[in-house]
Amino acid sequence: DAGVIQSPRHEVTEMGQEVTLRCKPISGHNSLFWYRQTMMRGLELLIYFNNNVPIDDSGMPEDRFSAKMPNASFSTLKIQPSEPRDSAVYFCASSLNRDRGGGYTFGSGTRLTVV
């Protein structure tokens, strides 16, 4: 398996534009997580899905953020409109529930810069 695949690796966009981050989890994994990493706040869990269903989106900062998982092999995180304070590295991770945290596989992250 190629691991968790995120795209793009880097994204630079202008304030007000829509940004879509993409994630392909490991085949067979049933949980998917979106994290945001910044120097000030560290790694924050934004939202996670179990069997394609959103379980907890309490970490999504505001209505400008939305996430979908239309099937077991694909998820998106969308920011509309983007703001400079959204600049961060966004990670996607997937796991098998039975591995209880130790089985998380992270993607390489998307570094988002909003100017």
Added chain:
Amino acid sequence: AQTVTQSQPEMSVQEAETVTLSCTYDTSESDYYLFWYKQPPSRQMILVIRQEAYKQQNATENRFSVNFQKAAKSFSLKISDSQLGDAAMYFCAAYAGGTSYGKLTFGQGTILTVHP
């Protein structure tokens, strides 16, 4: 809900020496798991070591070991014989949840510098 706190933003160590990274946590769950993850400059998150809360014995993985103090809710990572390749950001994390679903909560991270 759980919280994880790493009080050391930065640490440094000489090559071949030992360093300990601190972590405290809080959770209302009785069944939980604790982890240390390493993030080198490549950004990749790498699992270093895992501790099941129900186990009294401290986990060990080669040069990496933990000191798990359940009553004090403390979970420190000891790196022995430090190597240049150990330089990275280290995250302590807690997982609560059954086999249905759960989530990892991370601390703020500690940047470890290894001096030759």
